[in-house]
Amino acid sequence: MNKEIKKWFSLNLSNKKQSNCGCSGSSCNENEMENKKDGISQVFDVDMNRRQAFKKITAGLVIGAGAVSSSCSVVSGDESKEKSQIEWEEYFKGNYKLMTDEEKDKTVNRLVRSYELRVGKKINLSSKNAIDDVLFGYAFNISKCQGYMDCVNACVEENNQDRASEMQYIRIHEMNDGKGLNFGEADDTYYHEVPAQGHFYMGTQCFHCDNPPCVEVCPVQATWKEKDGIVVIDYDWCIGCRYCMAACPYDGRRFNWSTPQIPEQEVNKDQHYLGNRLRKKGVMEKCTFCIQRSRAGKNPACVEACPTGSRIFGNLLDPNSEIRWVLENKKVFRLKEDLGTEPKFWYFMD
């Protein structure tokens, strides 16, 4: 028996022999595979009439034709064939949320290979799942922040954000003393010596709400809350409708209006599928608590870069963690608490 169960038709353009799963005979777990419905089978299982079917097939053909034409051409080499093979399989892969660990590994390997083929360099792309008994939380000390913005630079470099549009997940708001938290009068583009007299500084970014409105509105379920509380986006499933951007009450989300530009030598090669891997034009992105770092036990880049120690990060479920001490011993508050979004990002003062 020499057949691999796949959820899509494979072109198998390169002449390499594909290694198959080691199941020989009747013990192959076909039933198990059938029971799990991933994105692609969901798409195919939909009841549809003839007209709709033709529409979808034509759309698929147009994209497929490109891949086939380059791959079947006698002139193009093995590498370009492999490239088209990867493109084909990437096009038909399912939603990351529904993938099994094996499928996650496969798409990660494809993306690593694809980058290698395009740029000639290896990246370290992870698909590490949430750690058990971890719920990430963040605290920000508004009386210690001096407005240096070292966090912003660290974040941009760590998360491969677009240099051309100067995208930044973090905003530091310069507020006037004595006027409360008045975002209308605050300045997040200041450029003068800091800390300025009569001002205090307050950072905002994605708050990783426990009841995230952005997740609720996504029409294709391309964004969701992971088990460890991080709200993530599958950049390959996002259709760029920007509903989530409109739904977020905290201005936490950013949109790629053009293809992100990052000089090759500045690309952070330590990446996570749901985190700082390179994005494309027309998809949303935002802070992920540096998922590639936090799931490895490190602090997010902003926490590490802050020279004043205003930023505290940790596991909310660990009663001995620093974040828990802050929540239990300091007077903490969150932004727009009345909305019921339950952000996991607390502010406090000395």
Added chain:
Amino acid sequence: MKLKLNIILICTYVVMISCKHKEEYHNINEKIEDLSKDFKGISISSERYTETLNKVEVIENWQRFYIPERKSQIISFECNECHSKPLDELQGEEKIKKSHWDITLNHANTETMNCVTCHSENNMDELRSITNKPIDLNLSHKLCAQCHQDQFKDWTGGAHSKQIGGWAQPRVSQTCVGCHDPHKPTFEKRWPARYNSQMVDERK
């Protein structure tokens, strides 16, 4: 009558089931409290990120954690290598270049503090408390804690201490002198690290 009772029973059952829906909490605090009730630790640690760091274990306010070792980081330690004579005699020698010229003391005013408030005149290799008790240079936080009790309390808990390494155990925290220059402890004014021209345009 029996039917009525049945309906009521069914209704209460349904209500009970629907209220006991898992993963549904009224707020995040409730969720944290419930999920951390029997917390037994996690599968990862941050140890490898501070492996190369020389650490000292401290227990303050019932909190046990590590701080970076300090003595090996001071360039001119040990002080006794120069301070072989009492201070009076060293100061008397005119021909010797003025030492510690690069240190400006800007910590409280001179009525409150001078060099010997923290440094011992007799043994330069250690610090001294207000009551003239020796304090090890590695544990300089004990010296700061004499006046800055609030900050000290926050530091032991983790609200006023920069984590080194990562968020997971073991906890390694920056000590007072890791961020503050003890001779002039306030942070200095400087220009922000970033100027975002695109955002400036957007805000116009």
